[in-house]
Structures are given as structure tokens and as C-alpha cells.
Amino acid sequence: MTDVWNQIDLFWTWLTASSQWHGADGIPHRLLQHLYYSGVSLAAAAVIGLALGLLIGHTGRGGFLAITLANFARAIPTFGLILFIVVIEYSITPVLVALVALAVPPILVNTFEGIRGVDADAKDAARGMGMTGWGVLWHAELPMALPLILLGLRTSAIQVVATATIAAYPGFGGLGRYIIDGLARNDYQLVIGGTVLVVLLALIVQLVFAALRRVVISPGLLGSARSS
Amino acid sequence: MDIDWGWIGEHTDSLGEHAVLHLRLALLPVLFGLLISLPVGVLCRRWGWLYLPALTLSNVLYAIPSLALFMLFIDYTGLNPATVMIPLTLYSLSVLVPNVVDGLASVSEPVRQAATAMGFGPLRRLLQVELPIAVPIVIAGTRVAAVSSISLVAVGQLIGQGGLGEDIIRGYQLQFQTQIVAATVLIILLALVTDAILVTVQRLLTPWARARGAS
Numbered sequence: 001m002t003d004v005w006n007q008i009d010l011f012w013t014w015l016t017a018s019s020q021w022h023g024a025d026g027i028p029h030r031l032l033q034h035l036y037y038s039g040v041s042l043a044a045a046a047v048i049g050l051a052l053g054l055l056i057g058h059t060g061r062g063g064f065l066a067i068t069l070a071n072f073a074r075a076i077p078t079f080g081l082i083l084f085i086v087v088i089e090y091s092i093t094p095v096l097v098a099l100v101a102l103a104v105p106p107i108l109v110n111t112f113e114g115i116r117g118v119d120a121d122a123k124d125a126a127r128g129m130g131m132t133g134w135g136v137l138w139h140a141e142l143p144m145a146l147p148l149i150l151l152g153l154r155t156s157a158i159q160v161v162a163t164a165t166i167a168a169y170p171g172f173g174g175l176g177r178y179i180i181d182g183l184a185r186n187d188y189q190l191v192i193g194g195t196v197l198v199v200l201l202a203l204i205v206q207l208v209f210a211a212l213r214r215v216v217i218s219p220g221l222l223g224s225a226r227s228s
Numbered sequence: 229m230d231i232d233w234g235w236i237g238e239h240t241d242s243l244g245e246h247a248v249l250h251l252r253l254a255l256l257p258v259l260f261g262l263l264i265s266l267p268v269g270v271l272c273r274r275w276g277w278l279y280l281p282a283l284t285l286s287n288v289l290y291a292i293p294s295l296a297l298f299m300l301f302i303d304y305t306g307l308n309p310a311t312v313m314i315p316l317t318l319y320s321l322s323v324l325v326p327n328v329v330d331g332l333a334s335v336s337e338p339v340r341q342a343a344t345a346m347g348f349g350p351l352r353r354l355l356q357v358e359l360p361i362a363v364p365i366v367i368a369g370t371r372v373a374a375v376s377s378i379s380l381v382a383v384g385q386l387i388g389q390g391g392l393g394e395d396i397i398r399g400y401q402l403q404f405q406t407q408i409v410a411a412t413v414l415i416i417l418l419a420l421v422t423d424a425i426l427v428t429v430q431r432l433l434t435p436w437a438r439a440r441g442a443s
Contacts, residue, residue, distance in 0.1 A: 074372070077378075080408060153301045198292070
């Protein structure tokens with residue numbers, strides 16, 4: 001346990017040093033970079049994953065192909081993909097592409113499963129009330145699939161925040177920079193500092209999704225939906 | 229993109245060795261994870277209050293980047309394979325424990341009652357009725373854990389644990405595309421083959437599920 005307290009102490013000393021709080025190496029700058037990479041990739045992945053998942057779930061066609069592709073995307077090592085494209089073209093784009101590839105599968109699969117799992121009676125009722133295809137999708141299927149969709153978005157968001165640390169390896173900064181630098185200089189305090197910041201960020205993301213869950217999901221569904 | 233096929237031809241031996249080491253580093257943790265999560269899942273089913281803490285713990289673990297988790301373990305385990313394998317085991321738990329619990333929960337009450345009525349004790353019911361029914365969901369989790377573990381091991385090379393990550397980083401340092409591509413493609417193949425094997429195992433273990441079209 002003394003080791004753990006030692007680590008906490010190291011982190012606190014590091015975090016509260018005033019030099020950490022300004023300049024290109026400062027925590028605010030690194031945090032913004034990290035948030036920017038994670039935010040852009042997650043937004044792109046959400047657009048792709050939601051659009052495909054809603055389409056496939058609603059029409060009921062192409063489900064097998066989508067799940068297979070999603071499994072395939074999961075098998076791509078993000079690390080290799082990033083470094084490979086960076087060698088061809090040194091820019092942040094490859095990092096974002098790799099993060100999107102990482103984030104799409106959970107969103108796509110959960111959206112698809114969520115829409116497919118909507119009770120057929122509920123859809124019939126919506127149609128019976130005179131809704132068209134869009135109406136059914138928007139007013140019946142989407143709200144009922146939201147718990148699963150949010151779960152997928154949350155999984156992706158956490159993976160993206162955690163994996164964006166790798167962006168630091170080819171030199172694009174973010175919070176992972178502390179970990180990579182700390183490793184290179186054998187500076188354990190730096191490694192701990194970066195690690196704890198990333199973990200805190202991921203926990204905040206979890207809290208945001210927990211709050212979203214309370215706000216956007218119909219109260220009628222919360223009772224029956226799996227609470228995780 | 230220029231692929232230097234000659235280099236690949238000359239290095240099939242070392243690539244093969246790295247692939248074998250890679251698989252061992254990735255899959256042993258999933259195996260340990262399975263051995264741990266089965267009893268944990270059973271305990272969580274038995275005492276429901278255990279589930280929330282277990283789930284929260286695994287969610288938190290999942291939020292720690294692999295790179296960082298490897299680093300944190302250096303202090304305790306030194307630079308050796310355990311430094312990579314323990315974090316990967318923890319990651320696999322975060323997928324496997326919920327799946328084991330869901331799998332056991334998917335056993336319907338009438339089936340449970342029928343087993344009890346046939347005179348099965350709790351242990352026999354667990355081994356012969358509940359676990360077999362849970363197999364598809366448990367293996368679905370194992371597939372996710374195995375595939376992500378295989379692609380995460382590459383990061384372990386940053387603390388020098390070898391495997392195909394070695395080729396990715398060497399290729400990057402030398403700006404040699406072929407080596408990165410070869411290693412990345414091999415990792416994808418390893419993951420896909422492992423996934424296919426797990427699907428086959430699941431089909432063999434649950435012949436009754438095929439009729440319903442559940443894969």
C-alpha cells in the first residue's frame with residue numbers, strides 16, 4: 001500500500017507544480033489537444049455508426065454484413081494503423097482515421113441491435129397511428145433503442161479517450177505525451193501524472209453519459225432497461 | 229504504398245516467431261480472464277449486491293489506457309511479460325464478467341425449476357444446465373476480449389515485450405512501410421483466425437442453438 005500512497009503523492013506534487021499549468025507542455029494545452037482528437041473522432045464515428053445502424057436496423061437488411069465488418073474493424077490494431085499511415089503522410093489525419101475505425105463498431109452494433117430489438121407490436125402501433133417509415137424510426141424505434149445506443153456511444157467514447165494517448169507516440173501531443181516522455185526519460189512521476197489525467201478524463205466521460213441517460217431516455221423505459 | 233516482398237520473404241522466420249509470441253502474450257491473459265470471471269460471475273449471480281461493485285471496477289479498469297496500465301505495472305512486476313499480461317487480463321475481465329453474468333441470467337426460470345425438480349443440486353445444475361446455456365453469451369464476450377487483446381499487445385512493445393509490435397515500432401523508426409504493413413496485417417489475420425476458431429468452438433459446444441439460427 002505504501003507504493004500506492006507514494007504514487008498518489010508523486011501525482012499530487014506533479015499536478016500542483018505551477019510549471020504544469022502554462023505553455024505548450026502545460027496540462028491545459030495537452031488536455032485541449034486530447035479533447036480535440038477524441039471529440040472529432042467520436043463525432044465522426046457517431047455520424048457513421050448511427051446512420052448505418054439506423055438504416056440497417058430499420059430496413060432489416062445487411063445486418064450480417066455490418067456485424068462482420070464491425071468485428072473486422074475491431075481486429076485492426078490501432079497502434080499499427082496509426083504508425084503506418086503516419087509514415088506515408090505525417091499529419092494528424094491518420095490518428096483520427098484510426099480512432100474513428102476504433103469507435104464505429106460499438107456504436108454501429110449497439111444501434112443496430114437496439115433498433116432490431118424494438119418490439120414489433122410497438123412498431124405496428126406506430127404505423128397504425130398513421131406514421132410513415134421516418135415517423136416510425138424517429139418517434140418509435142429511436143427512443144426505444146436509445147438505452148443501447150447510449151451504451152455503445154459510451155463504450156466508444158471511453159475507448160477513444162484511452163486510445164488517443166497513442167497519438168503522442170508519433171508526436172501529436174495530447175495527454176499521452178506525458179506518458180511517452182516519462183517513459184523515454186525514465187521519469188516515473190511524469191508517467192503517473194499522464195496516466196491519472198487520462199483515467200480522470202475517462203471517468204468524467206462516464207459521468208457525462210450517466211447524466212445523458214437520465215436526460216434523454218424516456219422515463220417509461222428506464223425501469224425495464226438493463227442498468228449498466 | 230510500396231511493399232518490399234523480398235524483405236517479407238527473407239523475414240518469414242522472424243515474423244513467424246513474433247506472431248507466436250504475440251499470440252501467447254495476447255491469449256494467455258484471456259484464458260486467465262475466463263478462469264477468473266466464471267467463478268466471479270457465478271458469485272455475482274448468487275449474491276446480487278456483488279455485481280454493481282464488480283461492474284464499476286471493471287468499467288474503471290477499462291478506462292485506463294493500455295499504455296498507461298503497462299507503465300503502472302512496471303513498478304510492481306519489472307520489465308517482463310507479466311507487465312503486459314496482467315493488464316490484459318484485467319481488460320478481459322471487464323468484458324467477460326458482465327457477459328458471464330448476462331449468460332447465467334439468460335437461463336429461464338422454468339428451466340432452472342425443471343432442473344431442480346429432476347433432483348439436480350445447485351452445483352450440478354450450474355455445471356450441466358446453467359453454464360451450457362450461458363455458453364453463447366460467454367463466448368461472444370471471449371471473442372471481443374480475444375480480438376481486442378491481440379490488437380492491444382502491439383502497444384506492449386513500448387516497454388519492450390516483443391511480438392509483432394516490435395516490427396511495427398522498428399518499421400516506424402526506420403520509416404520502412406513494409407515492416408509495419410506486414411506486422412499489422414499479421415495481427416489482423418491472427419485476430420480474425422482466433423475469432424473464427426471461437427465461433428467454431430461455440431457451434432460445437434451448443435449444437436442445439438444452431439436450429440434457432442443463433443450464431
